[in-house]
Amino acid sequence: MLASLAIAGCGGGGSGTVAVTTPVTGTAVNTAITTASASLVNDTASNPTASFTVLQDAGVPAVTINSPPKVNFAVFSDGAVKTGLALSNVRFAIAKLVPGTSGSPDQWVSYISTNKAGATIAGTPPVVASALQATTDGQMSLEEVAAAALVGQLTYNPDGYYTYAFKTDIADVTKTSGVTYEPALTHRIAIQLSYQNAAGVTVNVNPYFDFTIVDGKSVPVVASQTRKMTDVASCNSCHEKLALHGGGRVDTQYCVMCHNPGTVDPESGNNLNLATMVHSIHAGRRIKAATGDDYTIWGYRDTKHDYAEVGFPQDLRNCTKCHSASNSATPQGDNWKTAVSKESCLTCHTAKAGGVWETTHKTYASSVVGAGAAAIDMTNAQCVACHKVGSNISSEVVHWNQNEENAAKYKMNIESASYDSVTRNVTVKYFLSDPTNSNAAYDLTTGCVSAASCASTTLFGNLRFYVAYQNMVGQSTTVTEFSAYNNGGSSANVFAYKGVNDGTNHYTVDVPIPADTATAVAAGTARVVSIGQIKEPQLALKSLDPRPAVVPAALVNVVAQHTFKDVALTGAVQARRVIVSNDKCNACHGALGTTSGSNTLANAFHSGARNTVEACVICHDANRSSTTVRTNGLRLNESYQFKNMIHGIHGNTKRTYPFTHGNKVVGAFGKNGLLLADGVTPMTAGTENYAAEVAWPGVGINCNACHVNNSYKNDLGPLGAAVISTSLSKTAGVFSSTLIDEFAATGACVGATGTVLANTLACTSIDMSKLPVISPKAASCTSCHDSSVAIGHVTSFGGSAFGNMTQGAVAGLTGSTALPRETCDDCHASGGFKGVDIVHGQQ
Numbered sequence: 058m059l060a061s062l063a064i065a066g067c068g069g070g071g072s073g074t075v076a077v078t079t080p081v082t083g084t085a086v087n088t089a090i091t092t093a094s095a096s097l098v099n100d101t102a103s104n105p106t107a108s109f110t111v112l113q114d115a116g117v118p119a120v121t122i123n124s125p126p127k128v129n130f131a132v133f134s135d136g137a138v139k140t141g142l143a144l145s146n147v148r149f150a151i152a153k154l155v156p157g158t159s160g161s162p163d164q165w166v167s168y169i170s171t172n173k174a175g176a177t178i179a180g181t182p183p184v185v186a187s188a189l190q191a192t193t194d195g196q197m198s199l200e201e202v203a204a205a206a207l208v209g210q211l212t213y214n215p216d217g218y219y220t221y222a223f224k225t226d227i228a229d230v231t232k233t234s235g236v237t238y239e240p241a242l243t244h245r246i247a248i249q250l251s252y253q254n255a256a257g258v259t260v261n262v263n264p265y266f267d268f269t270i271v272d273g274k275s276v277p278v279v280a281s282q283t284r285k286m287t288d289v290a291s292c293n294s295c296h297e298k299l300a301l302h303g304g305g306r307v308d309t310q311y312c313v314m315c316h317n318p319g320t321v322d323p324e325s326g327n328n329l330n331l332a333t334m335v336h337s338i339h340a341g342r343r344i345k346a347a348t349g350d351d352y353t354i355w356g357y358r359d360t361k362h363d364y365a366e367v368g369f370p371q372d373l374r375n376c377t378k379c380h381s382a383s384n385s386a387t388p389q390g391d392n393w394k395t396a397v398s399k400e401s402c403l404t405c406h407t408a409k410a411g412g413v414w415e416t417t418h419k420t421y422a423s424s425v426v427g428a429g430a431a432a433i434d435m436t437n438a439q440c441v442a443c444h445k446v447g448s449n450i451s452s453e454v455v456h457w458n459q460n461e462e463n464a465a466k467y468k469m470n471i472e473s474a475s476y477d478s479v480t481r482n483v484t485v486k487y488f489l490s491d492p493t494n495s496n497a498a499y500d501l502t503t504g505c506v507s508a509a510s511c512a513s514t515t516l517f518g519n520l521r522f523y524v525a526y527q528n529m530v531g532q533s534t535t536v537t538e539f540s541a542y543n544n545g546g547s548s549a550n551v552f553a554y555k556g557v558n559d560g561t562n563h564y565t566v567d568v569p570i571p572a573d574t575a576t577a578v579a580a581g582t583a584r585v586v587s588i589g590q591i592k593e594p595q596l597a598l599k600s601l602d603p604r605p606a607v608v609p610a611a612l613v614n615v616v617a618q619h620t621f622k623d624v625a626l627t628g629a630v631q632a633r634r635v636i637v638s639n640d641k642c643n644a645c646h647g648a649l650g651t652t653s654g655s656n657t658l659a660n661a662f663h664s665g666a667r668n669t670v671e672a673c674v675i676c677h678d679a680n681r682s683s684t685t686v687r688t689n690g691l692r693l694n695e696s697y698q699f700k701n702m703i704h705g706i707h708g709n710t711k712r713t714y715p716f717t718h719g720n721k722v723v724g725a726f727g728k729n730g731l732l733l734a735d736g737v738t739p740m741t742a743g744t745e746n747y748a749a750e751v752a753w754p755g756v757g758i759n760c761n762a763c764h765v766n767n768s769y770k771n772d773l774g775p776l777g778a779a780v781i782s783t784s785l786s787k788t789a790g791v792f793s794s795t796l797i798d799e800f801a802a803t804g805a806c807v808g809a810t811g812t813v814l815a816n817t818l819a820c821t822s823i824d825m826s827k828l829p830v831i832s833p834k835a836a837s838c839t840s841c842h843d844s845s846v847a848i849g850h851v852t853s854f855g856g857s858a859f860g861n862m863t864q865g866a867v868a869g870l871t872g873s874t875a876l877p878r879e880t881c882d883d884c885h886a887s888g889g890f891k892g893v894d895i896v897h898g899q900q
Contacts, residue, residue, distance in 0.1 A: 075143045076213040089115035090217035094133040101132045101139070102254065105264035105308075108133060112218060113277060119266050120246050120275035122238075125205070125226045126151060128246050130264060131218040135255040138217040144210060148193040148249040148305075149221055150314035153242045154284055160438025162396045163284050164330075165245065165317045167191035168227040170234045175323030176359045184326030189234060191315040193249065195224045234319075240270035243282050247311045261304055263311035280388040285310065286332070287379045288386040294644040295370070297755035297762055302357075304756075318400070324355035328400075336404035341367035342750075348409040366750050371647030373405055374456040378647065394453040397444045398437045402452075408433045449599050457604075459596055460665065461648045464616035466491050467499075469520070469553075469587040471622040472563070476583070482567040483524050483624060485585050487553070489517065489562075489617075498562035501554040511554045514612060519589040519666060520553040524568050525675040526583035526626055529776070529825060529864070531871025534581035536775050537633040543680035543783075544825045545577045546570075553587070570626070576807065576824045582631045585622045588672045590665045591615040614665045616648045621671045636700075636768045639669050645754065674699045679776035679864070680825045684784050684794045688714040688740070689843060690725035693860045694796055696778035696831065703763075704840035706747045711758075713844040715748030721795045758897045770887040770894055772837050777830025777867040780860045781805075783823045791816055803827050803863075826865035826873055832858040833867070834881045855881040 089111060093099050099107040108131035109119040121127045128149060132139035152165045171192045175183025197210045201224065212220050228238040247265035254260055267283045268275035289308045292299045300307050309331070316331035327334070337344065337352045341364030344352050351365035371378065382391035393401070399408075406414040410431075418432035421443070426434045444450055472486040490496040501520065505511035511518035525539040528546055532538070541549065549570055556564030570579050595611040596604035623632045642649045650668040651661050667673060677699035685695040695717070696702070705716030715728045720740040725733045728748035732738035740746065755762055760769035781803060782794045792813065794800065801813050805827040811817030831839065835857035839848060851857040857879050858867055865873025884891045 074209075075141055076211040076219055077209040084216075086112075086115045086117055086218075087216040090131055090138060094131070094138045094217070095136050097136060099133050100136075101134060101250070101262055101264065102260045105250070105262040106266060108218070109264065109266040110277075113275070117216075117218065118274040120244075120268060120270070121273055122227070122240065122270050123273040124228070125223040126246070127223070128221045128248075129218050130221070130248065132250070132252060134252065134260070139252055140213060142211070142213070142219060142252060144196060146251050147211065147221065149223065150191075150193045150247045150249075150311070151223070151225075151227060151244065152191075152247075152314050152317065153236075153239055153244050154282075155242065157396070157437075159436050160398070160441040162392060162398050162400075162437075165284065165313045166236055166319060167314060167317060168233045168236050168238070169194055169225050170236075170319060172234075173323055176355070178324065178355070178359055178361075183323045185321065185323045188321035188323040190320045190329070191317060193315075197222070197224045236319075242269065243278050243284075244268055244270065244275075245283075245310070245314065247308075247314050249305045249311065251305055261300065261307050263306065263308035265308070265310045284313075284389050285387045286389050286392055288384055288390075290386070291379045291384075295754045297757060297759050300756045322354050324359065325353050327352070327354060329354070330400055332398075332401045333404055336401060338364045338367055339369040340373060340405040341365050343368070343373065343405060344407055347412060348407050350407075350409070368750070370645045370754075372458050372461065372652045374458045375461070375647050376452075376456055393456075394451065395446055397440050397452050399433070399435075399440065400437075402440070403433075449601050454601065455598055457598065459593065459613055460615050460651055463591075463593060464618060464648060466493050467591050467615065468492050468496075468618040469620050471585060471587065471620055474585045474622040474624040476570075476624050476626050478626075480567075481570045481572070481579075483549075483570060483583065483585060484565065484567050485522055485556075485622070486563065486565050487522075487556070487587075488564060489520065489553070492618075500558070500562050501556070501564065502558075505554065508558070509555065511552070514592055515554075516592055517554055518552070519592060520587065520617065521550055521589050522553060522566070522568055523586050523588060523672075523675050524549040524570065524583050525586060525678075526570070526579055527581050528573075528577040528579045529868065529870055530576060530578050531865075531873075532580070532868060533775055534628060534631070536773050537582045537631050538775050539584070539633065539674060539678050540680055540776060540825075541577070541579065542676050542678055543682075543779075545574065545822070546579075547676075553589070574822065576822055576826070580627045581625075582628075582633070583624050583626050584633065584671065584675075585624060586669075586671050586675055587617075587619045587621065588666055588675075589617065591617050614651075614661075616651055616665060616668055619669050619672065621669075633674075634768065634773060635765055637670050637763045638765045639671075641763050641765070642670065670699075677702060679774070679830070680779050680828070682779040682782045682828065683718075684721070684782045684786075685718055686720050686723055686795050687780075688717055688720060688724075688726040689845070689848075690723070691860065692723055692796055692799060693780040693829070694782045694794075696780050696836065698778040698836060700774070701778045701831070701836050701840045704837065706751055707753050708841035709748035710752050711841045712748065715746050716840075717747065718745040720744045720746075721793075723795060760894075760897055767887070767894075769897075770892075771882075772834045774833035774836070775868055777832045777858060777862070777864055778836035779825070779828045779830050779864060781829050783825075783828070785818065785820070787816065792818075799829075803829065826863060826868075826870045828864050829860045830858060830862065830864045830867055831860065832862065832879055834879045835859060838881070851879075851881070854884075855879050857881070 093111040112119050112129050117129050119129055152167045155164050155166050157163045169192055170189045172187050173190050174187045207222050210222050226232050245265055245267050251261050267278050287309050289299055313331050316329050318330045320329040322329055341352045345365040351363050354362045356362050376393045380390045380393045384390055408415055415432045422430040422432045422435050425439050444452055468490050470488050475484050488498040490498050501517045502508045504515040513519055526541045527539055528541040528544055551566055551568050556566035558564055592612045593615045594606040595613040597607050623630050651665040677697055679698050681697045683695050683697045687693045687695050722741055727733050730740050730746045781799050784794050786793045797813050805824045806820040807824050808821030810819050835851040848859050852859050866876045869875035885893045887894050
């Protein structure tokens, strides 16, 4: 007995101890493992499940269950077998897939659970006194290892694989909280595995294996015998790398091992089944709006996680963002169409009494369940009976999203763009085509009173072309940077329907470029950009194709596939650098501009008319200041230059002060929207506080989640971001801009008449070169790093401007004394000791 205990003590009974080696059992197995490990396609970091297949094919069952389960697995890293793993590197979970009955879907049920007592927090008792929560297998004591006649709980076999022995005997219902072992059902074994590769980088993966048990040994199942509803790659398209519970749980196929119907949060009473929980989290803002309730989970050490401000960044009806059987990794991905259930549906659609769902379903409940029955009393089978495939209220039919689905029918094509310096016209040749109908060209005057007069309510009446160009006097054309829109050039646009039709629905139109002035001279490379939405008749939601129009008639904005074309105004074409990608925006946003985190078209920006980054930078150029006052206490307005605005909106988790739209109060504010000085004074009523609503969904700071070609490494912008508003708009006869005095003091008001005091100040034009700016590199960096320390750093060490220098001085424009360029690259150039790639973890 003492000898056994001594061996066990060396072999992995204790936390962190390295797996014991057992005698060689077969060179054929060793050859198979060694050969497989040498192939990088089998590397566990990128192909976590490969080793299970290798072992099974070599005659070593991945799982044996004759008493407590045993799992055989290998780790392949850098072309070799990874040795030296200890119990501290692994955690194991096991579950069975229970077939659904009475219309309910199949569900994973864990064999291992713990009973969590609910905690009273801040005087509030838990909803339930205690609740079962699925968990991972426990660690054996030295005595248990010896009693089981094991060398160790984790052992390494010289053939190249590990064997892990479960502490839990899943065939004993007294050890499984009553869950019965059923070997004929599909089972899953999953590992939370962490190790270091040859480069010293920690690898966190979740290998899993689906199987049935025959004669005590695992037999792999086919795709139709398991349940894979979502692929973590879909999650990672927004979240970069899903990494929860300390970073070790990185695959949704592992998540379901614990997050199944048997797991409940006692403090909130919420079921933590993955479908219920994830849908509710992503619909948190919608749930709050519909019911007034916060969707809350109490997590590790009773930490409150309130998801009431979480909004899915695209339309909630886009189920295929996460679920699609067309993805080979998710063979059950279309279950959302065929296996509707209360557990999934009553997350976005809440069952609260008096709510839309409860009210509309109460009548059905009385007829199918019994008089007086509540809507929630209906079974999943009754849900399926109504929402069956092929009906006009099937899940697929009612989740149809007209404004995105029908975008496939509308594609703008620019055939050419040319500029005549004499007439100052940019001539554009173009057509709008239907890619679903052999690219047939549309008549753009459809529904118009005449070919020259279309309303914004006609089908194509909102489509137009803008010409973006640069016109700051003396602005270099070496790097193309559009600056005209907010410098007198916003009129360079024309509606697409006004073009001349050549008889085949191909059009030609002229876009006039405004005349040059003392403060605006067109030069360099321009860009013709199409914008606007299609105004379709709204079609019935609860209807099969072809869907009829709703009665009474209504219109809906439908996305168009927009495009652009570059054209030289002077010199040769030098296209504006490509910085970010529409596809990368749409990985999270579905169709940029169509919906926001509020999940409604009504809250889309610009009514969905601007859905490309090429369109965004037309208006949101370096001169795009706003009347919104910065929340850091400085008497400066917020810049809505595209890079500053987008970083500011998405970077609030990093910021010290919130990025907002609409605040007019001068002072330093916390992210809760209250003045830091007193903790009471709020921002201006109606202010959009992005710190309260937007959080970057990535685990880390992956700049290339948005940027292309590592463009983040070198900010080539030649212009600073303007930070004093030029607006002279009034509310009730009073200037709306809080900082109107600061504007008047800049001298940018050309031909000034009247006074600020009398609210009569007027300008014949605005000299944008005299506006205070944040210099180009600082405008990027301080949009996330906005603390006073960070601002002090960029201005003192980087030679940057932060509202203390003019656009003319920073950009070296005509009539201004050029200042030295920013010296940020001395330290932060890519590859430097504090390179931008290194400090953002991208090396």
